[in-house]
Amino acid sequence: MFDIHLHGVGLAYGDHWVFKQLDLTLKGGQWTCLLGGSGVGKTTLLRMVAGLTGNGRVRTAGRILGGDDQPLHGRIAWMAQQDSLLPWATVLDNITIGERLRTISIFRRTRVNQQALVRARAILERVGLADKADSLPQHLSGGQRQRVALARTLFEDRPVVLMDEPFGALDAITRLNLQDLACELLQDKTVLLITHDPLEALRLGHEVYHLRGQPALLTDAIVPSGTTPRALNDGRLMALQGVLLDRLRCEEAAA
Amino acid sequence: MNRVLKPVSVIIGLLVAWQALVMVLDIPAFIIPEPVAVIIRMYDDAGLLWHHTLVTLTEMLLGLGFGVLLGVLMALMLVYFASLRPWLLPLLLTTQAIPVFALAPVLMLWFGYGMASKVIMTMLIIFFPVATCCYDGLRHTRQDWLDLAHTMGGGSWAVLRLIRWHAALPALASGLRMAVVVAPIGAVVGEWVGSSAGLGYLMLQANARLWVDLMFAALTVLAFCSVGLYYLTDLLLRKLIPWQSTDLS
Numbered sequence: 001m002f003d004i005h006l007h008g009v010g011l012a013y014g015d016h017w018v019f020k021q022l023d024l025t026l027k028g029g030q031w032t033c034l035l036g037g038s039g040v041g042k043t044t045l046l047r048m049v050a051g052l053t054g055n056g057r058v059r060t061a062g063r064i065l066g067g068d069d070q071p072l073h074g075r076i077a078w079m080a081q082q083d084s085l086l087p088w089a090t091v092l093d094n095i096t097i098g099e100r101l102r103t104i105s106i107f108r109r110t111r112v113n114q115q116a117l118v119r120a121r122a123i124l125e126r127v128g129l130a131d132k133a134d135s136l137p138q139h140l141s142g143g144q145r146q147r148v149a150l151a152r153t154l155f156e157d158r159p160v161v162l163m164d165e166p167f168g169a170l171d172a173i174t175r176l177n178l179q180d181l182a183c184e185l186l187q188d189k190t191v192l193l194i195t196h197d198p199l200e201a202l203r204l205g206h207e208v209y210h211l212r213g214q215p216a217l218l219t220d221a222i223v224p225s226g227t228t229p230r231a232l233n234d235g236r237l238m239a240l241q242g243v244l245l246d247r248l249r250c251e252e253a254a255a
Numbered sequence: 256m257n258r259v260l261k262p263v264s265v266i267i268g269l270l271v272a273w274q275a276l277v278m279v280l281d282i283p284a285f286i287i288p289e290p291v292a293v294i295i296r297m298y299d300d301a302g303l304l305w306h307h308t309l310v311t312l313t314e315m316l317l318g319l320g321f322g323v324l325l326g327v328l329m330a331l332m333l334v335y336f337a338s339l340r341p342w343l344l345p346l347l348l349t350t351q352a353i354p355v356f357a358l359a360p361v362l363m364l365w366f367g368y369g370m371a372s373k374v375i376m377t378m379l380i381i382f383f384p385v386a387t388c389c390y391d392g393l394r395h396t397r398q399d400w401l402d403l404a405h406t407m408g409g410g411s412w413a414v415l416r417l418i419r420w421h422a423a424l425p426a427l428a429s430g431l432r433m434a435v436v437v438a439p440i441g442a443v444v445g446e447w448v449g450s451s452a453g454l455g456y457l458m459l460q461a462n463a464r465l466w467v468d469l470m471f472a473a474l475t476v477l478a479f480c481s482v483g484l485y486y487l488t489d490l491l492l493r494k495l496i497p498w499q500s501t502d503l504s
Contacts, residue, residue: 051406052402052406076406078402080403082399084400088424088496088498097403097407098407101408101409101414101418102407102408102409102413104413105412106412136497136498138498
């Protein structure tokens with residue numbers, strides 16, 4: 001499993017640098033969590049890693065490479081706060097959309113092959129939705145929809161997973177359950193997760209960074225001890241959460 | 256049941272009001288005939304009306320078909336050939352800036368007194384709402400779907416076929432509903448300017464001979480065709496795009 005290196009990464013809208021000269025290493029096979037208040041540029045950074053900032057109006061600087069010095073294109077899976085499920089497609093079709101996007105052509109209407117379908121159903125079973133394969137997204141609850149999004153991410157089977165507050169819109173209990181599930185299922189992936197919830201970052205991250213300031217800078221890594229997902233009754237974890245929450249509140253007040 | 260009952264009761268209400276108006280104000284039959292007289296005329300001349308209805312319906316449906324096809328093609332070109340946009344948009348507007356009524360005589364001259372000129376006229380009217388609505392729908396595909404497709408490695412054809420097209424369907428459906436309502440205008444105006452068959456032709460002939468009940472009978476049939484076509488389209492679109500209602504809320 002390769003590391004990912006961000007060298008001197010920066011992004012500007014006109015003359016306004018959202019962040020500048022950022023260096024960061026995401027360790028292979030580990031979860032790196034980026035914590036930050038709203039509007040600090042977390043999502044922008046994640047989009048840049050995903051290669052989604054190819055818009056005419058933004059200026060970018062720096063390099064983002066895998067440990068093999070190759071760009072990340074084609075090696076990432078993306079999971080956002082919205083589940084982004086296609087309302088016209090069944091759960092199974094939503095999970096296999098990547099496969100269909102890559103194989104369809106003008107002259108040939110390719111169906112998802114049997115092997116891929118079997119794999120999709122197996123993943124659906126792992127996220128606990130085996131009986132929902134033929135349902136439409138509108139008939140699922142928020143938690144179930146996000147499970148489908150997780151299944152779709154797993155189906156892509158890419159070594160790197162980028163997550164943009166994937167559990168942000170869920171209620172507290174559902175969120176904890178999904179965190180545990182994601183932690184279990186994405187064990188062998190290199191994950192970059194951004195969140196504004198310190199508890200989420202501390203439960204799931206092998207390394208936690210805090211992005212703050214303008215242009216935004218990264219603080220030193222916090223490395224919580226123990227295996228993920230960390231238990232909620234860990235006193236040190238809770239104390240750390242308190243410290244981080246205070247820091248975020250101070251920033252918010254200053255902004 | 257309510258969806259059927261309400262339109263029907265509106266129609267019956269209108270008929271009653273019409274009958275009452277004629278009776279109370281004592282309007283002569285050559286100005287406004289009684290609904291009863293119109294219904295009797297419809298029954299007596301059913302064959303004649305049917306013959307002309309078929310002509311007008313064919314014109315409308317052909318115009319709709321070609322208009323929708325052309326409108327969707329135009330929308331696709333506007334979205335995918337950005338460099339053509341500055342040329343195509345004025346063209347699109349020009350087709351609407353010239354009133355189709357003014358074009359009718361020219362179309363007769365070019366395409367004759369048969370069906371072709373009416374089909375083209377209908378097509379011209381329908382093309383605009385379909386093109387603009389479809390273009391809007393294609394343009395406003397949710398960014399997060401496009402982002403996702405991008406990270407998955409989908410090419411532009413795949414993204415169009417599997418995501419943008421579906422995402423544009425609700426908007427296209429609004430365009431279609433509008434198109435279906437205005438389609439009769441194209442056909443009937445065309446028939447008024449010059450034709451040998453169709454409900455518009457029949458109305459013109461009846462009017463000249465002061466057969467006002469026949470004229471109203473033709474008008475009623477036309478109204479039924481339009482309303483029927485609208486509800487049929489609406490029903491079809493609801494069946495085809497079941498997610499629409501939830502997506503718009």
